[in-house]
Structures are given as structure tokens and as C-alpha cells.
Amino acid sequence: MEFCKSASQVSLGIVGLGAFGQLMAEHLAPHLTVLAHDPRPPEIVPAGVTMASLREACRCDLVVIAVPLAALAHVCREMAPLLMPGTLVVDVCSTKVEASAAMRAELPPYVDLVASHPMFGPQSILAGTRGLKLVLCPLRGRRAGRLAAFLRKHFGLKILIATPDEHDREAAFTQGLTHLIAHALLRMDELPGRITTRSFDLLKQAVDMVRHDAPGVRQAIESNPYAAQARSLFLAQLDAIRGELGAGSARPGMQIMRLP
Amino acid sequence: MEFCKSASQVSLGIVGLGAFGQLMAEHLAPHLTVLAHDPRPPEIVPAGVTMASLREACRCDLVVIAVPLAALAHVCREMAPLLMPGTLVVDVCSTKVEASAAMRAELPPYVDLVASHPMFGPQSILAGTRGLKLVLCPLRGRRAGRLAAFLRKHFGLKILIATPDEHDREAAFTQGLTHLIAHALLRMDELPGRITTRSFDLLKQAVDMVRHDAPGVRQAIESNPYAAQARSLFLAQLDAIRGELGAGSARPGMQIMRLP
Structure with a gap:
């Protein structure tokens, strides 16, 4: 150039x-x-x-x-x-x-x-x-x-x-965890959208950005050498919270998801 | 009035x-x-x-x-x-x-x-x-x-x-899941803030809002009769993704978290 x-x-x-x-x-x-x-x-x-x-x-x-x-x-x-x-x-x-x-x-x-x-x-x-x-x-x-x-x-x-290594270390957390959370939310049935806090609205915007990512982006993120570790550290915290609060029980066919 | x-x-x-x-x-x-x-x-x-x-x-x-x-x-x-x-x-x-x-x-x-x-x-x-x-x-x-x-x-x-029931059904997802995700992220060591996507920046804003919530808000959210079910449905999706991708291993004392 x-x-x-x-x-x-x-x-x-x-x-x-x-x-x-x-x-x-x-x-x-x-x-x-x-x-x-x-x-x-x-x-x-x-x-x-x-x-x-x-x-x-x-x-x-x-x-x-x-x-x-x-x-x-x-x-x-x-x-x-x-x-x-x-x-x-x-x-x-x-x-x-x-x-x-x-x-x-x-x-x-x-x-x-x-x-x-x-x-x-x-x-x-x-x-x-x-x-x-x-x-x-x-x-x-x-x-x-x-x-x-x-x-x-x-x-x-x-x-x-x-450096490539510096990039991947940070992106494993910033991009990797955002994608993980977004994909988990996208796999759920439709989320409610009326009674929402401002912080949920921001989370939803983040999810919607990930939803429109090009095919292949997820696979690329998974190739990040730090991806599994970042995911594991986040999931360990969720597991700890789950242990403290109790996971509750989700019954198949439960009708609380879809709201009028 | x-x-x-x-x-x-x-x-x-x-x-x-x-x-x-x-x-x-x-x-x-x-x-x-x-x-x-x-x-x-x-x-x-x-x-x-x-x-x-x-x-x-x-x-x-x-x-x-x-x-x-x-x-x-x-x-x-x-x-x-x-x-x-x-x-x-x-x-x-x-x-x-x-x-x-x-x-x-x-x-x-x-x-x-x-x-x-x-x-x-x-x-x-x-x-x-x-x-x-x-x-x-x-x-x-x-x-x-x-x-x-x-x-x-x-x-x-x-x-x-x-109605109170309609409120709690929706808030269990919108407020409850936002708090769950925010608390898991807040319990991790400091997250990187330089190499960030726009969607991570939105997620971080949501987390920062929850960080400043008054004491007692989390306890109130947990009193929502639908909280455990919403949490369980979300965690089930994360578990499924974990199963598909492999959880990776987080070693104690690993040095990838704190970045210069």
C-alpha cells in the first residue's frame, strides 16, 4: 500500500x-x-x-x-x-x-x-x-x-x-463469553420483551448483534486457544451460584415461557 | 391522591x-x-x-x-x-x-x-x-x-x-437472567476492557448497572416464584453447549485472566 x-x-x-x-x-x-x-x-x-x-x-x-x-x-x-x-x-x-x-x-x-x-x-x-x-x-x-x-x-x-496471543487472550473473554451467553439465550424459547429492565434491554441488544453474525464466526471463536478456559471460568461461577441458590426444576412442557 | x-x-x-x-x-x-x-x-x-x-x-x-x-x-x-x-x-x-x-x-x-x-x-x-x-x-x-x-x-x-403474576413470570427472565449473568461475570477476576466487541460493551454496561443495585434487590429477585425455573432453563442451555464444545479446564493459578 x-x-x-x-x-x-x-x-x-x-x-x-x-x-x-x-x-x-x-x-x-x-x-x-x-x-x-x-x-x-x-x-x-x-x-x-x-x-x-x-x-x-x-x-x-x-x-x-x-x-x-x-x-x-x-x-x-x-x-x-x-x-x-x-x-x-x-x-x-x-x-x-x-x-x-x-x-x-x-x-x-x-x-x-x-x-x-x-x-x-x-x-x-x-x-x-x-x-x-x-x-x-x-x-x-x-x-x-x-x-x-x-x-x-x-x-x-x-x-x-x-500480538495475536494478546488478542486471543482478551477476545476469549470479551467475544467468547458474549457469544456463549447469547447462544444460550437464543436457544431458549422466545424471551419476554415487555416487562424489561434497562440492563436486560442492553443484554438483548448484545444478543441480537450475535444473532446476525456471519456463519463461521462461532467456529472461529471456538478456535481461540483461550476459549475453553474462559468458558470454563465463567461456567464455574455459574455452577457456584447454582449451588448456592438451587437450580430449580424445569419441567418439560411447562407453560411459563411464552407470554401473551 | x-x-x-x-x-x-x-x-x-x-x-x-x-x-x-x-x-x-x-x-x-x-x-x-x-x-x-x-x-x-x-x-x-x-x-x-x-x-x-x-x-x-x-x-x-x-x-x-x-x-x-x-x-x-x-x-x-x-x-x-x-x-x-x-x-x-x-x-x-x-x-x-x-x-x-x-x-x-x-x-x-x-x-x-x-x-x-x-x-x-x-x-x-x-x-x-x-x-x-x-x-x-x-x-x-x-x-x-x-x-x-x-x-x-x-x-x-x-x-x-x-397482574403480580404476569409481572413475575416476565421479570424472572428479563431481570432474573440479567442478574444471574451479571453476578457470574462480577465474581470472575477483572474482565479485559481493551479488545472488546460492541456487543461485549453492551453486556458490560448491563453488568455495571446490576453492580450498582441496592442491597436487597438480589434477594427480592430470588423471591420471584418463577426465578428458579427461568434460571434452570437458561442453565440447561449452557449445559448443552458445554456438552457440545467441551468445558475446557481452568487450572487454579492460571495466569490468563489479568492482562497488562
Whole structure:
């Protein structure tokens, strides 16, 4: 990503036009020349985005890989012979230890690498990008700082620099526990929505954000090496409370869940 | 509460000047003549509020009992011989089945009764009262409608009319589960706060509201006849997820919790 070029001359290749790839394409197309590759492109390609071959996408100054973590290593292997020296490659997976290892292992030593985790999705971006958090993990080369400056300037993002391990340690609690709680609530029958406290309304908003997460996010979160430990520490506290209060009995077919 | 009087002529007796009693006194003193009784009054009495004997507080047009649920029946017994025919008596406990039963049993048949649950506390009221929810359960007499109109007009509250049983069925989920989750998170060591998703930030806000709840609120929530069932249904889903994912192992003394 050469910042001696004017921004609109900088080319961005997006590999993977799923939910997050499209979101990124929409927001970046006004600022950069955007080529996107996806073997199964969406019905509606975001305005200003040109669909391209994987080779063309890999020839851009900046290449963002926006595929599920489970596909990352495979996609990197396909991209490896197509990338040019000095290209900056970035991923957007929800956990960083495994994603970083895959990129380091599969991509050639002459490309620069930054792992990233946008801590937001289609739901939280509705109110605009200003103040949303994005984690950058510089892996190889010295261009993370310039990327951070570009994202701060044009989108007002709050950029957090961390190692992949630091990211995963924190995200295991912040993202992992939020997902765990949200999934448990979503698996229950419909929750009441009339007689609610303000704190429940906030909890419900959090659950609704998780509900709209792209498929694959949960699997990525589960790949976090600290996920099981964070979950276990939280569940141990719930078990302790359960022991103190008594768990009560939920009878099958009980009619207290659905309210008029 | 005679609405043929101008509002400032209507007298309000508050029995119990704890956290919620004070909050109420501050907000109602500009609109009504407020007498308050508490055997252990706070160091700073809210402006416009006159401290009074229990007898004087009970002679007001409207008497609000703002004591913990555990003390409600006892306080009602003390008030019973002091109340005048036609007085409107209201409580503010967090669950309504047990509180309503106590008021019905202990207060004389010639006073009107409305059970209430303000679904907010000192934290959520900081941004103003408009749109905050308050549940009214009309128990005896016909003045719940006028009380609702007064609270809507002067504070913009959203008034929900429900039976005590309807209230407790919903609150077991909305308030009960929020408290359960919040208490489990609060019992963990300090949670990370830097690398956070928007949904975790919302969850954290909810937890912080619960953290500031008055003592006694948790005990009141536990008196909800549906609390154990709601908890059990939620924990059953967590157990199912634990089974699917594996609980992981939390080793004592593990160093992943406290982050720099």
C-alpha cells in the first residue's frame, strides 16, 4: 500500500465477498480502486467494485483475505504463487493465533503481513464507523502504522495494536463469553420483551448483534486457544451460584415461557 | 391522591429513605409535598423533603413504601393502625407476587393498594426519566389509572399494567437472567476492557448497572416464584453447549485472566 500514491490510485484486492467482504467493499470503494474475487460472487456486487480473477486480485497493492478461518490456509496456498513482492496482505478472522500461523506458513516471505480483527459487524456498523475498534497484529514488514493511519483518517476507527496471543487472550473473554451467553439465550424459547429492565434491554441488544453474525464466526471463536478456559471460568461461577441458590426444576412442557 | 387538588397540594409520604426512596424523593419533591420517614435517615436529606414520624408519613394522600421486600410485611403491620380510609398505598419491590400478598394481608381494607416495580435504578435514571418503564399492578381501588397519568405527564415514564403474576413470570427472565449473568461475570477476576466487541460493551454496561443495585434487590429477585425455573432453563442451555464444545479446564493459578 504505497501512500505516495493518492489514495484512489491505491488498489485493493478483496478475496472473498461474503458478508464482511461486501461490507468492506462498500466502505472502501469510495477511497480505493477495489477488485474483488469470489468463486461464488454475490447477486449484487457493491457499487464501484470490479469482480476479478484471483490473479488480478493478488496483483493489487493491498490484498485483504475475507474468508472463514476454516478456509484461510487453503486460500493462502492458492494465493501464494500469485502474490508480488512488497504486497501487503491482511486477514480479518475473529481469532488471531491460528490465522496468523496460517498466513505465516503459507504466504511467501516477500509479502508483508498484518493480521486484523474488526471488532464489529454489519449490525454495529449501522450507526457509522466512527469509534469502532479494529485490532491490528503486525506480523511482517513495517506497514501496520500506515494502514492504521489510513483507517483512522477515513473511518474514525479506533486502532488497537496487539500480538495475536494478546488478542486471543482478551477476545476469549470479551467475544467468547458474549457469544456463549447469547447462544444460550437464543436457544431458549422466545424471551419476554415487555416487562424489561434497562440492563436486560442492553443484554438483548448484545444478543441480537450475535444473532446476525456471519456463519463461521462461532467456529472461529471456538478456535481461540483461550476459549475453553474462559468458558470454563465463567461456567464455574455459574455452577457456584447454582449451588448456592438451587437450580430449580424445569419441567418439560411447562407453560411459563411464552407470554401473551 | 386527590387530583382535584393541585399537584403541589397533594402530599406524599415515603416510608424508607434508602437508595430508591431518596431517588424518588428527589424527583417528586418539585411536584408534591413530600414527608419521609426512616428510623435511620440518610446524612443528606434531599432538598424539599421533610423528615417525619411514621404517623405523619401515613397521613399523606399517597404513601409509598420503599423498603426491602424482606422488611415489607413488618413495615405494613406498623403502618396499618396509622393509615386513614381512602389513602393510596404503593410499594416498589422488585417482585410482585410476594409483595402484593404482604400488602393485601397486612394493610386495612379501607386503603387503596397499587403494587409497583420501577424497572430502573440510580444508573439508568442518569440519562433522565423519559421512556423508563414502570409496572403498576392495581390491587385494590380504582386509582392506578390516575397514578399512571401523573407519572406519564411529569416524568414521561412508560407505564405497564400487569397482574403480580404476569409481572413475575416476565421479570424472572428479563431481570432474573440479567442478574444471574451479571453476578457470574462480577465474581470472575477483572474482565479485559481493551479488545472488546460492541456487543461485549453492551453486556458490560448491563453488568455495571446490576453492580450498582441496592442491597436487597438480589434477594427480592430470588423471591420471584418463577426465578428458579427461568434460571434452570437458561442453565440447561449452557449445559448443552458445554456438552457440545467441551468445558475446557481452568487450572487454579492460571495466569490468563489479568492482562497488562
